Amino acid sequence: MRKNNGGHGGVIINISSLAGLTPAAYQPVYSASKHGVIGFTRSIAALASIGNYGVRINSVCPAFVDTPLLESIEKEENMGELFKYKDRIKDMMKCYGVLDPSLIAKGMIDLIEDDASNGAVMKITTSRGIHFEEFGVQQKTKI
Numbered sequence: 636m637r638k639n640n641g642g643h644g645g646v647i648i649n650i651s652s653l654a655g656l657t658p659a660a661y662q663p664v665y666s667a668s669k670h671g672v673i674g675f676t677r678s679i680a681a682l683a684s685i686g687n688y689g690v691r692i693n694s695v696c697p698a699f700v701d702t703p704l705l706e707s708i709e710k711e712e713n714m715g716e717l718f719k720y721k722d723r724i725k726d727m728m729k730c731y732g733v734l735d736p737s738l739i740a741k742g743m744i745d746l747i748e749d750d751a752s753n754g755a756v757m758k759i760t761t762s763r764g765i766h767f768e769e770f771g772v773q774q775k776t777k778i
């Protein structure tokens with residue numbers, strides 16, 4: 636895929652979560668993995684820019700989305716000792732709302748079409764829709 640390796644370039648979108656930017660008390664391991672996705676995305680995006688890969692790497696961080704994943708909280712084998720908190724997670728869904736998957740698709744198309752978005756971390760919430768995380772050291776670059 637890398638232009639400097641005989642490829643044609645392109646766009647990679649890694650799926651993180653809002654839980655990759657905020658503490659998620661009832662999903663600590665999930666949250667840690669999603670924080671990792673963002674760190675990896677931003678680092679490899681910086682490398683892609685330095686190395687002239689011709690590949691943009693972004694990540695998308697939705698809040699709750701209406702997919703089968705949300706049903707996993709109903710299963711004790713998934714939740715382990717945190718199963719007792721499942722009603723609190725449901726309360727959070729009621730409070731913040733649940734996104735329609737079509738909005739995540741729109742966000743991803745926006746990222747594919749925006750050639751200045753290398754390293755971007757897109758957030759999608761019911762309250763603010765599609766928007767971007769701003770970092771102290773911002774490294775969005777054009778590729």
Ligand SMILES: NC(=O)C1=CN([C@@H]2O[C@H](COP(=O)(O)OP(=O)(O)OC[C@H]3O[C@@H](n4cnc5c(N)ncnc54)[C@H](O)[C@@H]3O)[C@@H](O)[C@H]2O)C=CC1
Pocket residue numbers: 650651652653696697698699700701702703704705
């Ligand atoms: N649903 C939500 O509220 C949110 C989901 N996300 C993220 O969005 C992504 C997609 O999640 P959903 O569509 O909601 O989940 P989902 O559970 O509805 O779908 C996940 C899909 O991944 C497949 N899959 C699982 N393990 C796999 C493997 N090892 N190899 C290949 N395929 C595998 C499953 O068969 C399933 O089709 C995940 O990374 C999730 O963490 C992020 C924020 C919110």
Ligand SMILES: CCCCCC(=O)/C=C/C=C\C/C=C\C/C=C\CCCC(=O)O
Pocket residue numbers: 651652653654657658659662697698699700704705707708724731760761762763
């Ligand atoms: C059952 C767990 C499935 C987790 C799927 C997921 O990744 C969802 C994450 C959603 C939220 C993460 C936790 C905390 C959210 C905190 C604030 C949300 C603010 C939303 C807003 O509208 O501003």
